[in-house]
Amino acid sequence: MDTSRGDGAGHAWLGAPIDARPLFAPEHAALMALLRDLAPADWSREAVPGWTVRDLAAHILGDCYGRLARARDGHRGGPAPEPGETLETFIHRVNAEWVAAFSRVSPAALTDTLDLVGGQTVRYFEAADLDSPSLGVSWAGADPAPMWLDSARELTEFWTHRQQIRHAAGRGTDPDPRLWSVVLDTFLRALPHTLRAVDAPVGTQLRVRIDGPAGGTWTATATGERWSLAPPAGERPAATLELDPETAWRLCTRGIAPDDALTLARLHGDRDLAAAACRIVSIVH
Secondary structure, three states: OEOOOOOOOOOHHHOOOOOOHHHHHHHHHHHHHHHHHOOHHHHHOEEEOOEEHHHHHHHHHHHHHHHHHHHHOOOOOOOOOOOOOOHHHHHHHHHHHHHHHHHHOOHHHHHHHHHHHHHHHHHHHHOOOOOOEEOOEHHHOEOOEEHHHHHHHHHHHHHHHHHHHHHHOOOOOOOOHHHHHHHHHHHHHHHHHHOOOOOOOOOOEEEEEEOOOOOEEEEEEEOOOOEEOOOOOOOOOOEEEEEOHHHHHHHHOOOOOHHHHHHHOEEEEOHHHHHHHHHOOOOOO
């Protein structure tokens, strides 16, 4: 997948719009199949620091309820940031409160509820207008963000949490390139925001290449105003960062530290510029 050819319809610096709508149903089906196939002991295994598989499943359910309440139903109740609370702190706090409240819910009941509410979330995203303004995507520096980026971001959250559950249960990353490729494409939309503090002459290009059928090539160009994933003029990149897909998704979700990712990466050209791309974060962190 080469995203250097899109226009972005008002957000050109974010690259070509992504249509993740057809992938919500297969992602939800894969999650439900995984949860129903877990052994009883798997539910108490740690999926992310401080959270078990059951906790993470409850968190996914909370995400679905939150999206439907706000965006589909126009509901404005619920917790709000406290005075002086940052977005990241607020999100981590309400997530923890939700997971704690669901500690009384059994894995079986949680799975059945997630199947129901997750299915409604799938239908919401399938009907989304990709050109409409939507929730901000902080890690891409877009607020408001176009719905195409917001919905693709939501798909990456579901996919990432499913991989975390798979890894906790002793299974590897799902190799299906249909989902993995769109997830990586979405994650790399954080590249211009990642490079926002990197001062470079106008026209300087940084290329990120990810191997394999789930991979692709992304080229960020310094424009003077910001770095951009809009179509480059074709100049030779000043730096290239090459990653395998496993390292790439784990780096973007902070499952691996940037310094560790650099030991697994291949850097060409300006090594400092290529290394700057390894600071990428595609989650609220």
